[in-house]
Amino acid sequence: MTLAGENTPLSRAFDALLTRLSIEPRMFRALVRAFVLMDFRNQQFARSTATGPKAVISPLFWVLGQNLIVGLICAVVMFARVDAFFFALVCLGISCLMTATSLVVEFNEVVLTPDDLDVVGHLPVPLRTYAAARMANLLVYVLVVLASLNLYPAIVGAGLRDAPWWWLPAYSAAALVSGLVTAGIVILIYAVVMRGKDYSQSQELLAWVQVVMILVLFYGGQLALRDAQQGIQMAAYRPPEFVHWLPTTWLARAVAADVRWPVQSHVGVIGGFLLAAVVLSACVAAELTQLYGRLQPGSATWRPTRLRPLAPPGALSAPLATWLTRPGEERTGYWLAWTMLRRDVNLTMRCWPSFGIVLAALALGYFSSQLANPFLGASTKGVLSLAAIYLLAPCLPPIFQHLNASREHAASWVLRSAPLANRFAFAEGIRKAVTYRLAVPVLLLLSIVFIIAWRDPVAGVLHVVPAWLTVWAAGCVCQATVLARIPFSQPLVRGESFGPIALVCGAFSAVGTGLAVVHCFLAPSLPGYAAYLLALTLAALIVRWMAARRLAPPRLHGAAV
Amino acid sequence: MTKAEMRTLRFQLQLTGLLFAVSVACAVTIVCCRGLFERWLFEKHAATYDSVPKRLQETVDLLRRGEPAAEALRKMTASDQESIYQCCLAENADIRATMARSLCQARPEFFVARAERTVVVGSRDQKLRAVEFLECSQCSSACQTVGELGKWARLRQRPELSQRLEAAEKKLKPFAKVEKSGQDSSSQGERGQERAKTNDA
Numbered sequence: 001m002t003l004a005g006e007n008t009p010l011s012r013a014f015d016a017l018l019t020r021l022s023i024e025p026r027m028f029r030a031l032v033r034a035f036v037l038m039d040f041r042n043q044q045f046a047r048s049t050a051t052g053p054k055a056v057i058s059p060l061f062w063v064l065g066q067n068l069i070v071g072l073i074c075a076v077v078m079f080a081r082v083d084a085f086f087f088a089l090v091c092l093g094i095s096c097l098m099t100a101t102s103l104v105v106e107f108n109e110v111v112l113t114p115d116d117l118d119v120v121g122h123l124p125v126p127l128r129t130y131a132a133a134r135m136a137n138l139l140v141y142v143l144v145v146l147a148s149l150n151l152y153p154a155i156v157g158a159g160l161r162d163a164p165w166w167w168l169p170a171y172s173a174a175a176l177v178s179g180l181v182t183a184g185i186v187i188l189i190y191a192v193v194m195r196g197k198d199y200s201q202s203q204e205l206l207a208w209v210q211v212v213m214i215l216v217l218f219y220g221g222q223l224a225l226r227d228a229q230q231g232i233q234m235a236a237y238r239p240p241e242f243v244h245w246l247p248t249t250w251l252a253r254a255v256a257a258d259v260r261w262p263v264q265s266h267v268g269v270i271g272g273f274l275l276a277a278v279v280l281s282a283c284v285a286a287e288l289t290q291l292y293g294r295l296q297p298g299s300a301t302w303r304p305t306r307l308r309p310l311a312p313p314g315a316l317s318a319p320l321a322t323w324l325t326r327p328g329e330e331r332t333g334y335w336l337a338w339t340m341l342r343r344d345v346n347l348t349m350r351c352w353p354s355f356g357i358v359l360a361a362l363a364l365g366y367f368s369s370q371l372a373n374p375f376l377g378a379s380t381k382g383v384l385s386l387a388a389i390y391l392l393a394p395c396l397p398p399i400f401q402h403l404n405a406s407r408e409h410a411a412s413w414v415l416r417s418a419p420l421a422n423r424f425a426f427a428e429g430i431r432k433a434v435t436y437r438l439a440v441p442v443l444l445l446l447s448i449v450f451i452i453a454w455r456d457p458v459a460g461v462l463h464v465v466p467a468w469l470t471v472w473a474a475g476c477v478c479q480a481t482v483l484a485r486i487p488f489s490q491p492l493v494r495g496e497s498f499g500p501i502a503l504v505c506g507a508f509s510a511v512g513t514g515l516a517v518v519h520c521f522l523a524p525s526l527p528g529y530a531a532y533l534l535a536l537t538l539a540a541l542i543v544r545w546m547a548a549r550r551l552a553p554p555r556l557h558g559a560a561v
Numbered sequence: 562m563t564k565a566e567m568r569t570l571r572f573q574l575q576l577t578g579l580l581f582a583v584s585v586a587c588a589v590t591i592v593c594c595r596g597l598f599e600r601w602l603f604e605k606h607a608a609t610y611d612s613v614p615k616r617l618q619e620t621v622d623l624l625r626r627g628e629p630a631a632e633a634l635r636k637m638t639a640s641d642q643e644s645i646y647q648c649c650l651a652e653n654a655d656i657r658a659t660m661a662r663s664l665c666q667a668r669p670e671f672f673v674a675r676a677e678r679t680v681v682v683g684s685r686d687q688k689l690r691a692v693e694f695l696e697c698s699q700c701s702s703a704c705q706t707v708g709e710l711g712k713w714a715r716l717r718q719r720p721e722l723s724q725r726l727e728a729a730e731k732k733l734k735p736f737a738k739v740e741k742s743g744q745d746s747s748s749q750g751e752r753g754q755e756r757a758k759t760n761d762a
Binding site for chain 2: 033036037057058060061064065068072075076079080081083085144147148151152155156158159161162229230233234237
């Protein structure tokens with residue numbers, strides 16, 4: 001492929017324009033092409049999709065796919081339900097939010113890219129040309145993200161009954177302008193206010209915003225479709241007061257041709273946004289050119305990730321944690337898992353979405369009045385109150401699977417050479433860390449919601465006791481079957497999070513369904529429920545004993561786990 | 562195709578282009594299926610005169626005859642009131658008008674808001690019945706609500722509904738004025754009483 005397209009009049013004109021701006025056309029083309037290629041090789045979401053630079057399907061492709069899914073869910077949930085104004089308002093708001101998080105997460109890769117210094121640093125590339133190429137690449141990136149987020153709303157919105165005939169171009173222009181303004185604000189804030197500071201932890205957290213957004217939209221969409229009160233339609237009919245103060249509201253009004261607004265207001269809003277986009281673009285260009293000029297190896301953008309400082313090994317500062325674990329291997333396992341869950345945001349964010357289905361069942365039940373109290377009698381309206389507690393156990397295998405992998409897996413030799421003789425005690429410590437750090441907060445939340453919904457504290461607590469017992473038993477099964485001999489020792493591989501544990505998850509779901517049926521029929525009778533709890537406790541103890549037997553023989557040579 | 566070929570810029574761009582093309586096709590399909598989406602927009606009205614719980618039967622009979630049932634309605638739970646509302650919408654036009662008047666006189670804040678929700682979220686038939694319900698309610702809050710709904714229907718470009726709401730608003734206007742003048746006269750009466758008290762003093 002030729003780098004300079006001198007043959008066509010258009011490219012000749014473009015080259016002339018670049019030359020006039022003191023930008024070297026040939027270098028500019030080569031750099032832009034290389035940057036676009038690198039965008040497809042290693043880009044955003046490498047963290048949460050565990051996709052490396054050698055993967056065939058690029059992380060950028062997955063990002064675009066996820067953005068399209070966000071747009072699709074938004075459009076489908078609101079199509080034919082709300083008016084054009086509300087449709088535009090929600091879609092533009094989500095588009096701005098996602099664009100902002102994308103830029104914050106990938107600021108170093110998309111905006112600064114200090115890695116370029118290794119390749120371009122020694123070449124005689126003028127700063128102006130490099131900055132122009134980098135800005136062009138940034139613009140392409142923002143445009144692609146905006147296109148993927150707004151493709152469905154732009155086309156589906158045109159099919160709304162009250163959408164004006166110019167919806168498609170008007171919405172596309174509004175999405176573009178709002179996206180550019182958002183990108184400009186984010187870049188300026190990041191480049192000026194947060195310059196030289198380490199925000200890797202918050203970046204990790206924001207990398208998951210898109211995953212969380214998909215979960216929220218997916219489950220929220222389900223809730224909206226089942227909502228007997230038709231919350232979305234009523235919100236569109238009478239939007240909350242604060243909405244009128246949002247800049248996206250003004251844009252949405254302009255797009256949907258709100259007849260309550262005079263023509264001057266429409267023109268004023270569009271003109272104001274365009275002006276803001278132009279001013280912000282100029283500021284961003286000036287600021288980034290300065291940044292590129294100052295960029296040196298070893299500067300602030302080069303700084304390695306800072307991890308949370310470790311507590312002294314074996315010493316648990318919290319008295320509760322000391323009380324919960326036995327000294328020796330168990331406490332070591334607990335400390336290791338607890339520390340990894342605290343310091344590795346990526347690991348924590350991989351674990352939390354597993355509980356999404358429980359929280360979704362809970363929210364669905366609460367808002368659709370299907371969270372009936374099973375102690376008052378068996379009823380179909382109590383299905384979700386049972387599902388919420390028995391769906392907890394199937395959440396555990398993916399979490400234990402995540403504990404097998406780590407970004408710092410290369411350092412697992414330390415663990416391999418550690419003098420840990422009792423493997424069961426070590427695994428038991430890990431199980432306790434998972435239970436008390438992840439499962440117990442969910443159990444508490446379940447209990448609080450049941451107490452509020454039923455206005456009966458005793459029933460709320462008693463209803464969650466079987467969930468605690470199943471979590472205990474499921475944890476024992478997972479520590480014996482899913483947890484690797486040496487945790488945190490495997491590299492992150494996409495697809496590994498569910499594939500190997502599908503059977504365990506299926507078994508847990510089947511057992512959970514059976515237990516929910518038994519629970520449903522025994523709950524109205526107090527002796528029956530007491531017998532059920534006793535039987536569950538016995539079963540959990542048996543499972544624990546079997547796990548201990550499976551892990552007990554120290555098939556280790558010398559000092560190993 | 563080798564892995565190296567798949568990792569070229571051309572292939573990756575083609576793959577992304579394919580993804581966008583499929584998405585455009587899906588979006589157009591969704592637009593074409595608008596009727597299917599609109600068919601699912603309705604309220605679930607399960608209660609009818611025959612299916613209303615026995616404890617509510619007596620009240621429903623009173624309401625159907627146009628007799629006052631304010632006390633019974635006030636003591637009812639929200640779900641019982643909901644059942645009676647659904648039962649009212651399922652009745653024929655004459656009985657619906659009679660029931661609507663009684664219901665809105667007893668609990669205007671609940672039943673007017675409920676009918677407003679039906680106009681916003683119900684199916685076409687449910688919307689029209691709810692407008693009729695509001696039209697027959699003969700209370701001032703219904704007049705205001707119908708006015709707001711009319712504006713909303715005009716914005717959403719639903720000519721049939723907006724015309725129906727306009728007609729309903731015209732019918733309700735005298736009641737709004739009557740209530741206003743009633744309020745005025747009652748306030749005058751209060752003022753008179755106050756004056757009398759001061760004279761006595």
